[in-house]
Amino acid sequence: MDCSLAARLLKGVRAATLSGQQPQILPRPVIGESWNRMLRSGVDPDRDVRSGLLSMDEVEERRQSSVLLEILPVLREALVTVADAAQHIMVVSDADGRVLWREGSAAVLHKADRLGFELGADWSEETVGTNGVGTPLVTRRPVQVFSAEHFVGSLHTWTCTGAPITDPRDGRLIGVVDVSGPLETMHPATLSLVGTVAQLAEARLRERHAAALDRLRAVAAPVLARIGGRAVAVDVQGWTAAVTGMQPVDRIALPKSLSELSELSDGRAWVPTLGMCAVAPLPGGWLLRPDGPDGAAEPLGGTRVVLDVSRPRHWSVTVTDGTRSWSHELSPRHAELLYLLALHRPRGRSASGLAEDMFGDPTRTVTVRAEMSRVRRYLGSLLGHRPYRFHEEAELEVVLPQSPADLLPHSVAPGVLRSRSAPPH
Incomplete structure (x- = not known):
């Protein structure tokens, strides 16, 4: 691959897009969608607006409180040697896009410093535009960003490949692992490598969680027996x-x-x-x-459910029943399912209907039923089934992003894509 030629072509595509023209070659969908988010949010393509660096004390505090610390050895073992040999660096950020660790080629680390890719820097999309840290945080999938695919022009000498890392214990996004370097060092296989390493890190967290549950079970068993x-x-x-x-x-x-x-x-x-x-x-x-023999009571009139899908990386459901209120952070899949159910209130949606909305395939009911079973474990009787629906006596509010185009940007569910392309009300 001729990296210089590819970079020149991409600059033409970017220039046409930013001027409102239709480029002869369209950007890749993940890049085009990110550019559109940047245009809607007002990010300056000619100058990234950096927030202040965290102090080293703040970086260390975030490191020690992050689950990422548990899996850092996995990331180092799999990526640092490879990155160093390939004239790259490995970068690990938290869920806010703050750079917490950087390792690899000394020469490339110096180049990264000149780009502001430093410890404590904010590399979220809303700060530096499309990039290999911020964009995976939004899309929830591995992304490679090459040269002029970066929205901000100052990053066009750079290539980066990042993959999100999710805590399997609660579905919470905890950060991104990224491999970056000068554009001429780009290799398409890096995307697969980084995505696989992120999955290995998540597997290590699952192993640690299983071991912790075994320890808790050993302590709890004699207590429960009495x-x-x-x-x-x-x-x-x-x-x-x-x-x-x-x-x-x-x-x-x-x-x-x-x-x-x-x-x-x-x-x-x-x-x-x-x-x-x-x-x-x-x-x-x-x-x-x-206390009671039958668990929590059925929801009564006055119960309020707020489904918040307004932000690109954090989705939640909050239930208020009288003076009691609790919130649950949603996984990407559960955010999609609850949003789709909200669209069909009050009649609800059958398993085959949800499968069509989620996958474009009404036969994938086994997957839908399994996920809805998991959702009902925390929403309980607030969700009915046959068909799946929100309880008719509960007040439901859905908090949406300002622009429909920013709705659940990670999602490729047909029902969500239809809502995303709908004109604003």
Whole structure:
């Protein structure tokens, strides 16, 4: 591949796009969509507007509090030697796009400094435009950005390939691993390599989580053996380690007040799917003992559900029932499903209808039913089934982005694409 020729062609494509003309060669969809986001948000293509660098104390604080620290050895082992040999650097950012680690070729590190690709720098899309850190944070998939595919002109001498890393324990986006270097060092296979390494890192987190649950189970088992009635031992994310007297589930939604230890002065807390519970700490988790025999009550009139899909990287559902309120951060798939259900309120949507909305294939009902089963574990009776629907007595609010084109930018679900292309109301 002639990198110089490719760079010149891309500059022509970019120049035509920015001037409002139709380029003879269209940018790749992931790049074109990112450029459109930048144009809508007002990012200056001729000058990136950098926010201040974090101090080294702030960088270190973020490092020590990040789950990324657990998987840094995996990333180093797989990428640093390769990056150094190929005149690249490995960069790891957090979910805000802040650069927390950089390693690799000393010469390339110096070049990165001149571009502002420094420790503590903000490389989110809204700050420096289309790039291999910020764009994967938005799209939730690996992205390679070559030369003039960068929206901001000062980055056209650069190529970067990044992949998002998700915490499998709660579906939360925790950061991006990126391999970057001068444009002439670009190799198409880097995209596959970086994506595979991100998956290996996530697999390491799953292994560590399974081991932690095993340890919690060993502690909880003798405690549960002495307890009469209903009880469940969960870790701090709500994953079930052991249960007695109850239907076992993989995970229980925990209110923020429980995870933040702010409601335990009397040893009691309200848990969305269980109701009021006696709560006792366990090493690495909690012992929950529901008060009633039947768990949480059906939702009553006055329950309010807010589905927030307004931001590109963070989606949530918040339930308020009287004086009690709790929130749950949504995975990309669950954000899509709940948004699609909201479109079909109050009648709801069958499994085959949701499969068509999600995949363009009404026969993929097994996948839809499995995901909806997981959603109902934290929303409980707020979601009905046959067809799937929001409870008719609950007030539902959907918080959308200002522009329909910014709706769930990671999604390729046909139902979401239709909404994204619809004119604003």
